[in-house]
Structure formats: C-alpha cells, structure tokens
Amino acid sequence: MFYNQTIDEVKKALDADLKNGLNDEQVALRQKQYGMNQIEEGKKKSLLLRFLLQFKDALTIILILSAIISIVVDPQEWIDSAIIVFVVIVNAVLGIVQENNAQKSLDALKKMASPQAKVIRHGNTVSIPASQVVPGDVLVVEAGDCIASDARIIEAFNLKVDESALTGESVPVDKTNQPLTGEYPLAERNNMLYASCYVTYGRATAIVTAIGIDNEVGKIASLLQEAKEQNTPLQDKLDQIGKAIGVMCIVICIIVFGMELLSGMSFLDAFKTAVALAVAAIPEGLATVVTVVLALSVQKMAKKNAIIRSLPAVETLGSTSIVCSDKTGTLTQNKMTVVKVYRDGKNIEPIETCSENSYQLLNYFTLCSDGTISQIGEKEVAVGDPTETALVKASLNKGFTKKNLMAQYPRFDELAFDSDRKMMSVFVEDHGRYLQITKGGPDVIFDRCVNLNLDKVNEINEKMSQEALRVLALAIRYYDEKPENVTSAENETDMTFLGMVGMIDPPREEVKEAVAEAKKAGVRTIMITGDHIVTARAIAKALGILEDGQKAIMGDELSQMSDEQLFEHIEEYSVYARVAPEHKVRIVKAWKEKGKVVAMTGDGVNDSPALKAADIGCAMGITGSDVAKGAASMILTDDNFTTIIHSIREGRGIYDNIQKDVQFLLSSNIGEVLTIFGASLLSLILPGSFASPLLPIHLLWVNLITDSLPAFALGMGKTEADVMERPPRDKNEGFFAHGLALTILWQGIMIGGVTLIAFFIGNQISYPVGMTMAFITLCGSQLVHSFNVKSHHSILNKSLFDNVYLWGSLAAGLFLQIIIITIPELSDIFKLERLYLAQWLICVGLSLSTVIVCEIVKLIYKKTGNR
Numbered sequence: 001m002f003y004n005q006t007i008d009e010v011k012k013a014l015d016a017d018l019k020n021g022l023n024d025e026q027v028a029l030r031q032k033q034y035g036m037n038q039i040e041e042g043k044k045k046s047l048l049l050r051f052l053l054q055f056k057d058a059l060t061i062i063l064i065l066s067a068i069i070s071i072v073v074d075p076q077e078w079i080d081s082a083i084i085v086f087v088v089i090v091n092a093v094l095g096i097v098q099e100n101n102a103q104k105s106l107d108a109l110k111k112m113a114s115p116q117a118k119v120i121r122h123g124n125t126v127s128i129p130a131s132q133v134v135p136g137d138v139l140v141v142e143a144g145d146c147i148a149s150d151a152r153i154i155e156a157f158n159l160k161v162d163e164s165a166l167t168g169e170s171v172p173v174d175k176t177n178q179p180l181t182g183e184y185p186l187a188e189r190n191n192m193l194y195a196s197c198y199v200t201y202g203r204a205t206a207i208v209t210a211i212g213i214d215n216e217v218g219k220i221a222s223l224l225q226e227a228k229e230q231n232t233p234l235q236d237k238l239d240q241i242g243k244a245i246g247v248m249c250i251v252i253c254i255i256v257f258g259m260e261l262l263s264g265m266s267f268l269d270a271f272k273t274a275v276a277l278a279v280a281a282i283p284e285g286l287a288t289v290v291t292v293v294l295a296l297s298v299q300k301m302a303k304k305n306a307i308i309r310s311l312p313a314v315e316t317l318g319s320t321s322i323v324c325s326d327k328t329g330t331l332t333q334n335k336m337t338v339v340k341v342y343r344d345g346k347n348i349e350p351i352e353t354c355s356e357n358s359y360q361l362l363n364y365f366t367l368c369s370d371g372t373i374s375q376i377g378e379k380e381v382a383v384g385d386p387t388e389t390a391l392v393k394a395s396l397n398k399g400f401t402k403k404n405l406m407a408q409y410p411r412f413d414e415l416a417f418d419s420d421r422k423m424m425s426v427f428v429e430d431h432g433r434y435l436q437i438t439k440g441g442p443d444v445i446f447d448r449c450v451n452l453n454l455d456k457v458n459e460i461n462e463k464m465s466q467e468a469l470r471v472l473a474l475a476i477r478y479y480d481e482k483p484e485n486v487t488s489a490e491n492e493t494d495m496t497f498l499g500m501v502g503m504i505d506p507p508r509e510e511v512k513e514a515v516a517e518a519k520k521a522g523v524r525t526i527m528i529t530g531d532h533i534v535t536a537r538a539i540a541k542a543l544g545i546l547e548d549g550q551k552a553i554m555g556d557e558l559s560q561m562s563d564e565q566l567f568e569h570i571e572e573y574s575v576y577a578r579v580a581p582e583h584k585v586r587i588v589k590a591w592k593e594k595g596k597v598v599a600m601t602g603d604g605v606n607d608s609p610a611l612k613a614a615d616i617g618c619a620m621g622i623t624g625s626d627v628a629k630g631a632a633s634m635i636l637t638d639d640n641f642t643t644i645i646h647s648i649r650e651g652r653g654i655y656d657n658i659q660k661d662v663q664f665l666l667s668s669n670i671g672e673v674l675t676i677f678g679a680s681l682l683s684l685i686l687p688g689s690f691a692s693p694l695l696p697i698h699l700l701w702v703n704l705i706t707d708s709l710p711a712f713a714l715g716m717g718k719t720e721a722d723v724m725e726r727p728p729r730d731k732n733e734g735f736f737a738h739g740l741a742l743t744i745l746w747q748g749i750m751i752g753g754v755t756l757i758a759f760f761i762g763n764q765i766s767y768p769v770g771m772t773m774a775f776i777t778l779c780g781s782q783l784v785h786s787f788n789v790k791s792h793h794s795i796l797n798k799s800l801f802d803n804v805y806l807w808g809s810l811a812a813g814l815f816l817q818i819i820i821i822t823i824p825e826l827s828d829i830f831k832l833e834r835l836y837l838a839q840w841l842i843c844v845g846l847s848l849s850t851v852i853v854c855e856i857v858k859l860i861y862k863k864t865g866n867r
C-alpha cells in the first residue's frame with residue numbers, strides 16, 4: 001500500500017523524479033502501458049435502438065395503426081398507407097439527425113470544460129489536460145484544484161482536502177506526507193490524494209499512484225453513471241402545454257370524426273381524416289424544437305467564450321438584471337506589472353529607475369510568492385497567479401532568478417494566501433536564522449506591524465491606489481529558533497514593515513462599452529473586489545460602473561450592517577471593496593430579495609457558495625479554480641466581463657426564437673384544425689355543400705414540410721438588433737405574456753380563414769379544384785407566415801435577408817410544392833388538380849394577404865407602444 005511506504009519507497013516503486021518529473025519518452029511509454037487518465041463512458045445506444053425509440057410516442061403509434069387499418073379495410077388504397085409509413089420514417093430520421101446534432105454539441109462542451117492538471121515535466125511545472133497524467137508524474141496541487149488522479153503526498157503545506165465526493169465526509173480533511181503503519185480505511189489515509197476531490201486550502205506535491213479506472217473513484221460504480229440530463233423549466237412548461245393542446249386536439253378530432261360521419265362520409269375516410277388531423281395538429285414537435293434550439297445555441301455561445309454548464313441558465317440569462325463582477329481579470333486584463341516601489345521611509349520610485357537598495361525588497365516579494373517563470377525554448381512561460389508572477393518578473397528584470405533566490409533562502413514552511421486574510425507568509429532559512437516574509441493588502445499588513453509611521457504609509461498607499469494601482473505591502477519577522485506549527489494568529493503579527501509595490505492592471509478596453517450596453521438593457525453592473533477601495537473606485541469610475549449618486553463600500557462596513565439594512569440600502573452601492581467571499585453571498589441574497597435575477601462571477605475556492613446562490617454563477621475559465629467551475633452554471637473561457645453581457649444578449653435572443661417557434665407552430669396548427677373543423681361545421685349547417693377541404697396526406701405533408709422546416713429555421717435566427725434596448729424579462733412572467741396567446745389565436749384563425757376562402761372559391765368549380773386551392777393556400781400561407789413571425793418589426797426592414805435558413809426553407813417548401821403539383825404521378829397521389837393561372841394567383845394572393853394583416857397589426861402595436 002502506498003500509504004504505508006516512505007516517500008523514497010514510493011519514488012522507487014513508481015520510478016519518479018521529484019525534481020525534474022518525467023520526460024517525454026517516459027510519458028509516452030507509460031501512456032502505452034497504462035492508458036489515459038480517464039474513465040470510458042458507458043456504452044452509447046446503437047443507431048438501430050435510437051431509431052426504434054423514435055416510434056415510442058403515442059402519436060406515431062396511432063399513425064402506424066391507422067396505416068394498418070386503412071390497408072386492411074381497403075387494400076386498394078395502399079398508397080395512403082405507404083405515405084403514412086413514409087412520413088413516419090422521415091420523421092424518425094429527422095428526429096435522429098436533430099438528436100445527434102444536439103448531443104454532439106453537448107459532448108463538445110463537456111470536452112471543453114474538462115479539467116487540467118499541473119505536473120512537473122522536464123524540470124518545469126506545466127499545465128496539461130488531466131487525461132494525460134501518468135503514474136509516476138509529480139502532481140502539483142493548490143487550493144481550488146480538483147485532484148486529477150490518486151497520488152501519494154510528498155510535501156504538503158496546510159493542506160486540506162474536501163473528500164466528500166468519495167467518502168461522504170463533508171468537513172475538509174487535513175493531509176500530511178507522513179507514512180502510516182497498519183491498515184486504514186480510505187477516509188483516514190491522510191497522506192494520499194484521491195481523484196475528483198477538491199483541495200480547499202494550502203498546497204502540495206504528490207506522486208501519481210494510479211490513473212483512470214484504477215483510481216479509487218473509478219471503483220465506485222455509482223459515480224460513473226452520468227448524471228441525467230435535466231429538462232429546463234421552459235422545456236417542461238412547453239411539454240405540459242403540448243400535452244394539454246394535444247388532449248384538446250384529440251377531443252376536436254373525435255368531434256370532427258362524428259360530424260363527418262353525420263355528414264355522410266364513409267367510416268374509413270372519416271377515421272383517416274380524424275387521425276391525420278390529430279397528427280398535423282398536435283404540437284408534438286414543441287419540446288424537440290426547444291431542445292434542439294437550446295443545444296445549438298449553447299454551441300454557438302461556446303464559440304463566443306461562454307460554456308454553459310446547465311441548460312436552464314440559457315433561459316435565466318435573458319432575465320438577468322444585476323451582474324456582480326469581480327474586478328481583477330474580469331473587468332481588468334489581469335496583466336499585472338509592477339510599476340512603483342516604495343521602501344519604508346523613502347520616496348515612491350518608478351520600477352525602471354529604482355535604486356539598487358530596493359532590489360532586496362523586490363526579492364523578498366519574489367521569495368514570498370508561488371508564481372514561477374520558466375524559460376521553455378525561446379519562450380518565457382509564467383505559471384501561477386498574475387499578481388505573483390508580476391513580482392517574480394520584477395526581480396528577474398533586475399537580474400535575480402527565483403530559482404537562485406530559493407536556493408539562497410530555502411523555504412521550510414508557509415501560510416498560504418487566501419482571500420479572507422488577504423495575505424500570505426513564507427518561512428525561509430537566512431544564513432543560520434529563520435526569516436518570515438509576509439505580503440498582502442497594505443491595510444491588513446499595517447495592522448500586524450510594529451513601529452510603523454501609520455500616517456505616512458497610509459498616505460503612500462492612498463497615493464498609489466488613486467492611480468488605480470494594486471498595492472501590496474511586505475513585512476518580515478526573524479526567529480532564532482526554527483518556528484514550528486506556524487499559524488496566522490501566532491506568526492503573522494509583530495512584524496517589521498519593509499515597503500510596498502504598486503502594480504498596474506489596465507482595464508479591459510471593451511468593458512466600458514459593455515457596461516454601457518448593459519445599462520441600456522436595464523442590467524446594472526456591480527463591482528465586487530478584494531482590492532483597496534480607492535483603487536476599486538478609480539477603476540469603477542473609469543468604466544462607468546460608479547456613477548454620480550452611487551457609492552462604494554468596504555467589506556468591513558458591510559459586516560457591520562444587518563441583512564435588513566443591506567436590503568434597504570443595496571441599491572445605493574455599485575462598488576464593494578476589500579470584500580471576503582462570504583460578503584458575496586449576502587449581496588446576492590439581498591438583490592434576489594429585491595426580486596432581481598443576479599449573475600455573479602467567481603474564481604476562488606470560497607466563491608462557490610456565492611456562485612451557487614446566484615441565479616447565474618459565472619466561473620472564470622482561465623484563472624478560476626476547479627471548485628468554482630464545478631459550482632458555476634456558466635464558465636467564461638476568456639474571464640471577460642464582456643462575455644457575460646454578450647451571453648445575456650444571446651440568452652434574450654434564444655428565448656425570443658423559442659417564442660417565435662411556439663408562435664409559428666401553434667398558429668399553424670390552429671389554422672389546420674380550424675380548416676377541417678370549420679368545413680365540417682359548415683357541412684353540418686349546409687349538408688352536402690362541404691366535403692373535407694384537405695385529405696389526410698395533405699395534412700401529413702403540411703406537418704412534414706411547411707411546419708418543420710420554417711420552425712427549425714426560426715429557431716436558428718439571429719438575435720434581433722434591439723434585444724438590448726428593452727428591459728430584462730420579468731422572471732415571473734409567463735411564457736405567453738404580452739398577448740402571445742391572443743396573437744397565436746388570431747393568426748391561427750387567419751391561416752384557417754384564408755384556407756377556407758380558397759377552398760370555397762375553388763369548390764365553386766369542382767371539389768378537387770377547391771381542395772387543391774386549399775392545400776396550396778395552406779402551405780403558402782404557412783411558409784409566408786414564418787416571415788411574419790420572424791420579427792416583431794415590419795418584415796420590410798434590413799434584416800429581412802439575415803436568416804438564410806428561413807429563405808432556404810421557403811425555397812425548399814415552394815420547390816417541393818411545385819413538384820407535387822406539376823408531376824402528374826405525384827399530383828395523382830395527392831389527388832390534386834391542375835390550376836389555371838387565375839386560380840394560382842388567388843392562392844398566392846390569399847397567402848400573401850397574411851403579410852398585410854400582420855403588417856397592419858404590427859403597425860398598430862408600434863403606434864400604441866405595444867410590442
């Protein structure tokens with residue numbers, strides 16, 4: 001057992017090199033021998049099985065039954081049955097293609113979100129995909145990391161690991177590097193790291209002992225089962241709506257069936273009409289369309305740097321009204337550069353021209369950092385927090401490498417940085433004495449120093465902060481005896497202040513515009529930062545986040561406020577400075593209580609409660625810890641605030657598109673039902689005057705071509721230009737708010753109406769001509785109607801041509817329509833007549849008249865200020 005072995009024994013057993021790690025050859029050899037560090041996913045369903053599953057819903061079964069009944073009762077009419085079977089198969093194939101597309105985009109996303117691991121290879125710490133870790137690798141982990149594979153700890157500093165995923169124990173476990181004697185259960189092997197667990201504090205290096213399926217987590221079968229993909233609330237709602245409408249349609253079908261029997265139609269014809277009507281009218285495609293639109297949109301968003309981890313987030317994005325953003329890296333570039341140095345008692349110096357006496361201060365900063373800069377080939381590669389690598393770089397520029405400094409001052413202990421303390425310490429040997437170096441936010445360091453000219457240092461800190469610089473202070477403490485079991489309370493006190501550095505971190509250029517766009521869209525941006533209030537205020541002003549009449553507040557003041565006070569005053573604050581992660585949760589809760597939908601960014605280990613509490617938790621893809629990513633519903637792969645605003649825009653667009661899809665599908669379905677129902681009703685009133693205007697195959701055709709194609713195209717439509725000019729959608733607002741239900745109804749009546757008019761005109765000449773004209777008008781008006789639905793603006797605007805799919809569906813629909821009418825063999829099957837030009841023109845005119853009606857209504861809406 002590795003946990004019983006000493007470090008040397010483990011090293012030998014796994015042929016590991018602690019200093020240099022493995023080389024490429026060793027890695028290749030081991031990958032060949034042990035495979036990759038991943039668990040193969042369960043077997044996918046076969047194509048045949050997925051094809052068969054397409055036939056499981058009740059409607060398809062009704063259709064197939066009706067085909068069988070038709071052929072049994074009237075074998076000569078086999079063509080009808082053949083067409084039904086054809087339609088069913090085409091539907092199944094389309095279903096599989098759509099499912100495949102959706103699945104592919106979700107799989108691709110999963111890959112993008114897959115974790116990285118830090119290992120030592122060729123003597124350098126490098127970040128690689130976790131799947132490439134091999135046994136014998138030297139793994140480097142720190143707070144926030146998800147552990148890539150099982151490993152035996154070689155060196156641990158204040159290490160705590162959350163092993164709840166594996167052992168169920170919710171309190172993080174302290175870890176050491178000491179061998180254990182005897183046998184221990186998993187939860188007590190405190191010198192081992194286990195894959196899939198999170199480091200919550202400290203850091204460690206460890207030798208990888210197992211990978212992939214051999215990891216402890218690989219042995220737990222239940223964890224391997226993929227979490228079930230959940231429906232989004234919208235999908236559930238539409239499912240319910242679809243079902244309710246379905247039941248209504250079936251009732252109507254039964255009534256139509258009865259009426260047709262009464263009006264003298266044969267049992268078989270009446271039955272076939274009723275079944276076809278059911279198929280054409282029931283909006284069984286609603287939920288599927290939404291799923292496909294969501295999946296494809298999520299793929300689109302991933303290309304624009306937002307990886308959605310949970311589908312419901314896409315819907316929530318559209319109603320987001322508050323975005324709480326970290327400063328460093330999100331609003332700013334996180335490209336830190338030390339620009340100013342201040343030695344105690346001296347003046348602030350620019351780094352380029354600082355005196356040699358300041359070098360020691362810079363070197364202390366470097367010693368007290370975990371960042372590294374290595375020369376790999378021609379390239380300088382920085383690994384670690386930009387704040388830290390900036391310090392290492394500052395020393396490097398003066399000719400001091402961190403490696404040499406560390407050799408001169410070997411580190412023997414440390415107190416890791418965390419956002420609560422806002423400082424960190426290292427303990428090094430200094431030529432026979434023991435030196436503690438502590439760096440952190442100036443105010444927290446000042447509090448723990450002795451013999452300090454507080455007024456002076458505060459003034460210097462203020463001065464640098466006003467220039468929007470991030471300021472770090474440094475203090476030291478000497479010990480004659482080697483300190484053991486160091487703690488913050490005992491050791492980070494009674495220190496001697498040495499100086500400060502100021503670093504510039506320029507704001508991201510595009511952020512100012514994004515903040516302004518958000519504001520126009522009714523979305524307020526709030527800055528939450530661990531940085532000093534003066535620095536935060538300077539940057540917030542520059543970005544347009546802090547406006548006249550709004551305030552900045554410190555974490556300390558926030559702590560003094562009760563939840564009720566915070567709730568009362570929350571709207572006044574746009575900037576929160578020197579906050580600790582738990583403040584973020586309070587801010588989110590207060591805003592949520594105000595009824596707002598809140599997006600919150602986070603990167604650190606302690607940010608996950610806030611990310612979970614927010615409606616949209618956004619984790620940083622580059623600097624974010626694995627813990628934060630695990631808790632978030634969205635990952636920003638570029639760590640950029642602008643991406644959140646783009647995603648809100650995208651989220652609004654997607655919701656719009658889904659609404660348009662539902663509007664189109666339902667109004668078309670209502671149109672179809674009304675055509676048949678209306679004609680049956682009329683034939684009851686005026687017996688013999690009206691036969692059914694459409695045959696079952698016509699309805700099936702409409703279902704396949706003029707319903708599905710435009711619906712898919714509408715779902716793929718571009719986001720309308722003005723989505724960010726309206727306020728966010730109210731989260732309690734129903735799907736059919738703003739009169740959508742009424743719109744669907746009158747548009748359905750319109751489509752049914754023009755179809756019946758066409759039938760009525762044609763029927764004056766003959767029944768087949770009436771039927772042909774009704775069929776052409778129904779198809780034509782639906783194809784045209786998709787353009788009405790495309791935008792709530794007049795269709796005659798410049799975005800008319802921006803949805804190529806819609807034009808494609810129109811072209812395909814017209815082409816197929818013309819083919820079945822002009823090719824005699826096909827028109828025989830569809831029982832269509834050849835029409836004269838005048839009759840064609842009537843059909844075209846009636847189809848286009850829907851545009852005129854919709855344009856008039858849009859104009860009225862515009863004039864009355866409605867949408």
Ligand code: ATP
Nearest residue numbers: 326327328387419422423424439440441529530531
């Ligand atoms: P944001 O929350 O906007 O990302 P931040 O990066 O400043 O801001 P933290 O990382 O929590 O937030 O840092 C809080 C403060 O701690 C910083 O303002 C700085 O004063 C100090 N600090 C940051 N990084 C280090 C570090 N590596 N070592 C010591 N002190 C640090």
